[in-house]
Amino acid sequence: MFEREEKELAQSRNKIEKIMVSEELADQAILKGIQKAKAMQLKKNKTRPFSLLLSASLIFLSFFLTIHTSDSAAKFFANIPGLEQVISKIRNDTGLLAAAENNYIQKIGMTKEHTSGSVTIDSIIHDEKSIIVFFTGGNSDAVLSISLLDDQQQLLDAEYKFEQTEALDISDTLESRTLTLTDPQDTMPDEINIRVEVNTDKIEYLTFPVTLDKEKAAKKKEFELNETVTVAGQQLTFTSIEIYPTMTAVHVKYPEENSMEIFGFNDLQLIDEHGNVWSQYPSEPAANTRTKNEEVVILESSYFTESEKLYLQFTSLRALDKKETSVVIDADKEQFIKTPSDGLLSDVYIIKDDLYIRLDTNSFENLIFPLEEVMGSKGGGYGIAKDADHMRYSLPYNGSQLIHLNLVDYPADIERKTKIEIK
Amino acid sequence: MEIADLLKKAKKGDDHAFYLLIKIHRDRLLKVAISYLKNEGEALEALQEVTFRAYKSIKKVKKPEYFSTWITRIMLNYCHDQAKHRKRMTVTDLFEEYNSKEDYEQKIVIEDALSKIDDRSREVIILKYYHDLKIKEIADILGSPESTIKTWLYKGMKSLRKELEEGSGIHV
Structure with missing residues (x-):
């Protein structure tokens, strides 16, 4: 009876579901709500016996301490004048926090105006391979993108891989971008220009000349490994590890002979003799550089921690039989012709220009199809929505009858507790 | 627990x-x-x-x-x-805050239409179509009998259709 309205509502709902709210921020919001109510209650109860008050606040305090102990270092560093915002942004990254502790943040504080606002480069953290630029855009409408030029204004071959930092406060205006030189042979020059492309209704460029402070950069530590391990009959070879002040890069090879396609590690980490752990960044495929049978997995940096022993360890990998990694869909019938045999891909349907695919798990938030293959001509529309018991992927639908998609990630694990000695 | x-x-x-x-x-x-x-x-x-x-x-x-x-x-x-x-705040302002540009016009049609219908009906539609709640659950949440909820839903969908028909004239 109301088909059109129902369809439009379904689409609108889907758009709204794409607004993902960070679970961490949501949990913090809950804690703040409790804190606020508690504070008010304590005020009200002022006339009550002191002992009661004390026990209430003690319970409260211990409850919060268990959650926030890892913040204590961040809080300490946050007292460094002028760097509070940067510290708050990197406080969940053990390696970057150590870089800050070792005075490896270079303050820039340079502002330039464009037609509809301004951009300030607040500070940078850099090493021979990467630079993390912390900046604020005065005008929220402008889309800012950052690139690196050398002193001759020539573009440096650097790529934006992933975000190491995260917004922890709703009002956080400080943004950051991590740029890494693409060619393994390249090193960061001493004189660079940070170029900010400001995209409003027109494009403007702001260039910030920066001399990298050599005192605040450090040489990488490199370990040759060439260790091969076998997990569920699949071989993987850890070739080498490079530890930079900003990150750790683990090079892994997956031989062509493997019967399974390996999508990534669930929990690769470095650990030392004291139990210090440096973890993988949230496992987005985009976080790691990947060519066909080779991958560079990025972990937090253990650069500034003096450890006698260092191990690489993991318990599980995401992998699927190579024969199962392609998905074929009959668009007319809205049916799968081919999917992985576990049946997790359980439903497909089309509404107007969007193709919806249901994946029966609610704990997997990676993109399972390659971005470049599914980007529509209209330039977007790839989204994931999380429901109570499933995920819903929406891709732009181009009208063709048969749709072929290759999985680039999938929630199927192979497991083996593995620990490799690095030093 | x-x-x-x-x-x-x-x-x-x-x-x-x-x-x-x-x-x-x-x-x-x-x-x-x-x-x-x-x-x-x-x-x-x-x-x-x-x-x-x-x-x-x-x-x-x-x-x-x-x-x-x-x-x-x-x-x-x-x-x-x-x-x-x-x-x-106008509806357009609201959308600029979160909407991606490519879906902009279409989005305004449905959301604009929703914002124009009466409060109760909108609420029932949102709970049913955005949150998959059953009529009974909606009745509990809004503290009204199921029959009333059904009336609001029907009334709301009719108003929505009317708004969409008027709205689509603008966006063709």
Whole structure:
């Protein structure tokens, strides 16, 4: 009876579901709500016996301490004048926090105006391979993108891989971008220009000349490994590890002979003799550089921690039989012709220009199809929505009858507790 | 732990139990908030405020089976208050905050139409189509008989159709 309205509502709902709210921020919001109510209650109860008050606040305090102990270092560093915002942004990254502790943040504080606002480069953290630029855009409408030029204004071959930092406060205006030189042979020059492309209704460029402070950069530590391990009959070879002040890069090879396609590690980490752990960044495929049978997995940096022993360890990998990694869909019938045999891909349907695919798990938030293959001509529309018991992927639908998609990630694990000695 | 156990503990002042109770309902509450407020920041603020309000009056919840309804109602009331504050903001402004440009026009049609129909009907439509609630659940949350909810739903969908037909003339 109301088909059109129902369809439009379904689409609108889907758009709204794409607004993902960070679970961490949501949990913090809950804690703040409790804190606020508690504070008010304590005020009200002022006339009550002191002992009661004390026990209430003690319970409260211990409850919060268990959650926030890892913040204590961040809080300490946050007292460094002028760097509070940067510290708050990197406080969940053990390696970057150590870089800050070792005075490896270079303050820039340079502002330039464009037609509809301004951009300030607040500070940078850099090493021979990467630079993390912390900046604020005065005008929220402008889309800012950052690139690196050398002193001759020539573009440096650097790529934006992933975000190491995260917004922890709703009002956080400080943004950051991590740029890494693409060619393994390249090193960061001493004189660079940070170029900010400001995209409003027109494009403007702001260039910030920066001399990298050599005192605040450090040489990488490199370990040759060439260790091969076998997990569920699949071989993987850890070739080498490079530890930079900003990150750790683990090079892994997956031989062509493997019967399974390996999508990534669930929990690769470095650990030392004291139990210090440096973890993988949230496992987005985009976080790691990947060519066909080779991958560079990025972990937090253990650069500034003096450890006698260092191990690489993991318990599980995401992998699927190579024969199962392609998905074929009959668009007319809205049916799968081919999917992985576990049946997790359980439903497909089309509404107007969007193709919806249901994946029966609610704990997997990676993109399972390659971005470049599914980007529509209209330039977007790839989204994931999380429901109570499933995920819903929406891709732009181009009208063709048969749709072929290759999985680039999938929630199927192979497991083996593995620990490799690095030093 | 079951909701009943958590509620019992939370009513006795166990903060961790209360935290877990809200955390269980977190995603649902956020979904409601987002469907009204349309952005992460305000949805988080809403979650904080609803936690605050719920903490203050947790003792009022008599039966555990009403907890979900009760907390959702607090969220709805909060979103209503916020919506009133923002009445002056145009629908277009709201969308610029979160909408991707390519879907812009189409989005305005349906959302604009929704914003023009009466409050009660809109609420029922949002709860049914954005949150998959059953008529009975909606009746519980809004505190009205199921027959009334059905009437509002029907009335709302009719108004929505009317608005969409008028709206589509503008966007052709």
